[in-house]
Amino acid sequence: MNTVFPSGKSIERKWHVINAEGLVLGRLAAQVAKVLMGKHKPTYTPFLDIGDHVIVLNAEKVRLTGRKDSDKLYRRHTGYPGGLIETTAARVRATRPDRLVEEAVKGMLPKTKLGKQMYRKLQVYAGDRHPHQAQQPEPMTLSK
Numbered sequence: 001m002n003t004v005f006p007s008g009k010s011i012e013r014k015w016h017v018i019n020a021e022g023l024v025l026g027r028l029a030a031q032v033a034k035v036l037m038g039k040h041k042p043t044y045t046p047f048l049d050i051g052d053h054v055i056v057l058n059a060e061k062v063r064l065t066g067r068k069d070s071d072k073l074y075r076r077h078t079g080y081p082g083g084l085i086e087t088t089a090a091r092v093r094a095t096r097p098d099r100l101v102e103e104a105v106k107g108m109l110p111k112t113k114l115g116k117q118m119y120r121k122l123q124v125y126a127g128d129r130h131p132h133q134a135q136q137p138e139p140m141t142l143s144k
Contacts, residue, residue, distance in 0.1 A: 006043045006050055014052045015137035020101065021058040023142060024065060029104035031142050032056065036109065036118045049117050055137055056124045060097035064089055098124040
């Protein structure tokens with residue numbers, strides 16, 4: 001009996017649409033990362049990118065539990081001495097709500113070249129519209 005090994009041409013990628021309205025951020029990010037990595041497929045291989053494309057809509061309406069809106073900090077550095085910039089989750093939601101979902105998913109993907117390749121298959125939109133109708137995405141429901 002031979003083991004079936006996926007190759008580049010045999011990998012079938014689908015497009016999924018997820019409505020993030022009312023979903024908890026961490027649980028949403030875990031499910032999205034699972035689909036991006038391809039762990040939902042029976043042909044999952046850790047060192048190959050066999051995952052699907054994911055479109056996340058309504059990122060501005062994602063839920064944060066507890067007091068994370070005021071306590072959770074997003075940090076970035078300008079590259080200059082003393083250039084650390086800290087922003088609360090409430091401020092990030094007001095300015096760039098798609099960044100909440102993007103950073104949560106990025107943190108759950110592998111920190112390698114393969115992880116960056118998987119991350120490129122993620123599209124996040126603050127509203128409920130997206131320009132990917134030509135790819136015929138399938139709606140994917142997650143439990144609240």
